[in-house]
Amino acid sequence: MTHHPAGSLLAASGLRKTYGPTTALDGAEFSIHPGEVVAVMGPSGSGKSTLLHCLAGIVPPDAGSITYNGQEMAGLSDTQRSALRRSEFGFVFQFGQLVPELTCVENVALPLRLNGTGRKEAERTALAWMERLEVDDLGAKRPGEVSGGQGQRVAVARALVTGPRVLFADEPTGALDSLNGERVMELLTEAARSTNAAVVLVTHEARVAAYSDREIVVRDGKSRDMERAV
Amino acid sequence: MSIGHTLLGLLESGPRHGYDLKRAFDEKFGHDRPLHYGQVYSTMSRLLKNGLVEVDGIEAGDGPERKRYAITDAGVSDVALWLATPEKPEPYLQSTLYTKVVLALLTHRNAADLLDTQRSEHLRMMRILTDRKRNGDLADQLICDHALFHLEADLRWLELTAARLDKLAEAVTR
Ligand SMILES: Nc1ncnc2c1ncn2[C@@H]1O[C@H](COP(=O)(O)OP(=O)(O)OP(=O)(O)O)[C@@H](O)[C@H]1O
Ligand SMILES: [Mg+2]
Numbered sequence: 041m042t043h044h045p046a047g048s049l050l051a052a053s054g055l056r057k058t059y060g061p062t063t064a065l066d067g068a069e070f071s072i073h074p075g076e077v078v079a080v081m082g083p084s085g086s087g088k089s090t091l092l093h094c095l096a097g098i099v100p101p102d103a104g105s106i107t108y109n110g111q112e113m114a115g116l117s118d119t120q121r122s123a124l125r126r127s128e129f130g131f132v133f134q135f136g137q138l139v140p141e142l143t144c145v146e147n148v149a150l151p152l153r154l155n156g157t158g159r160k161e162a163e164r165t166a167l168a169w170m171e172r173l174e175v176d177d178l179g180a181k182r183p184g185e186v187s188g189g190q191g192q193r194v195a196v197a198r199a200l201v202t203g204p205r206v207l208f209a210d211e212p213t214g215a216l217d218s219l220n221g222e223r224v225m226e227l228l229t230e231a232a233r234s235t236n237a238a239v240v241l242v243t244h245e246a247r248v249a250a251y252s253d254r255e256i257v258v259r260d261g262k263s264r265d266m267e268r269a270v
Numbered sequence: 271m272s273i274g275h276t277l278l279g280l281l282e283s284g285p286r287h288g289y290d291l292k293r294a295f296d297e298k299f300g301h302d303r304p305l306h307y308g309q310v311y312s313t314m315s316r317l318l319k320n321g322l323v324e325v326d327g328i329e330a331g332d333g334p335e336r337k338r339y340a341i342t343d344a345g346v347s348d349v350a351l352w353l354a355t356p357e358k359p360e361p362y363l364q365s366t367l368y369t370k371v372v373l374a375l376l377t378h379r380n381a382a383d384l385l386d387t388q389r390s391e392h393l394r395m396m397r398i399l400t401d402r403k404r405n406g407d408l409a410d411q412l413i414c415d416h417a418l419f420h421l422e423a424d425l426r427w428l429e430l431t432a433a434r435l436d437k438l439a440e441a442v443t444r
Contacts, residue, residue: 079393081389083432083433226404244429245422246389246392246393246396246421246422246425246426247400247418247422249396250393250396250397250399250418251397251400252397253397255389255393257386257389259382264386266387266389266390266393
């Protein structure tokens, strides 16, 4: 049953996931190419975040296949999967992703430090990304000392600092007003395009989804690819 | 939009020729739809007849666009009144979309599919506008935002309807 579109970087088919009596995913499909921004839409509770977690290797599906770069994810050990997550994937969520005790630049540099990069070099790269996201002046502040919009840009910088090939974003602008949300989307998609990263963007906001190249809709754990549907 | 009031408003900062008025209008407001000279001419003659503008001079040659117009005091009051009067909000009660959804339910077709397809169509337009906004100046941004917010409102209605399809089906097929 593994039939994945040719040339896709990340693809999934027949994904199933249940939590006790709840069926979160019921045969969901997904595929994304390098440099593509795909919006995942659909009602609350339909399985969007579960799909994202499965695709990112955070949650194992009960059934179905996920391939990254042609490699079956289920075939990887836990260690290999977390290594993959650290080096190839970036994450942006709605809230609370920055470590409050660290300064903003230390937060952005953190993924590089975890991958073994020295402090100086990590912070230099971090600052370059913060500059792209227009928050390089906040380096010395702690997350508690910056605004929601600024914190979200710092989080985007942190997600991109390792040069991930896939950026997973779950309601990245959910806590922002529309002007800030759109600026974050603009910077995020620009940065992703320039590095040819793929972006999986879960959102219920149409104005945010308008920054994507195409959308899929998840309903009752099933996905619908609107490009192929029309 | 009232072309008369807009041209009148443009005249408030000083007299202009017909061609100059058209150029100013197109540049500021005519993004997708430039005015025809005929529209400028007929609008200006109406304003002239109503005493809201006067002819301030005529350039050599002929053609209505060579007339130079100036706004009158009555014209200035008219602009002020127009600006001070709120626009009537569109009631948006005649929705083709609503009709389609109900008909789909009545005829046992897939209404959820219809809504998904419509969302997709709306998003396609929103992507075009978002692109234009991204590459445009502030005027482009404001104009596109206005359109984007309206499309977004349609989509919010659509999501809400999608979430209530079962109830709606019950209500319309009873
Ligand atoms: N860890 C969990 N334990 C139990 N049930 C879960 C868990 N995670 C998700 N679910 C259930 O699975 C279903 C899908 O949840 P999911 O978080 O994927 O929805 P969603 O589409 O992201 O919703 P939202 O738009 O509200 O974020 C829901 O019914 C949810 O309650
Ligand atoms: Mg969610």
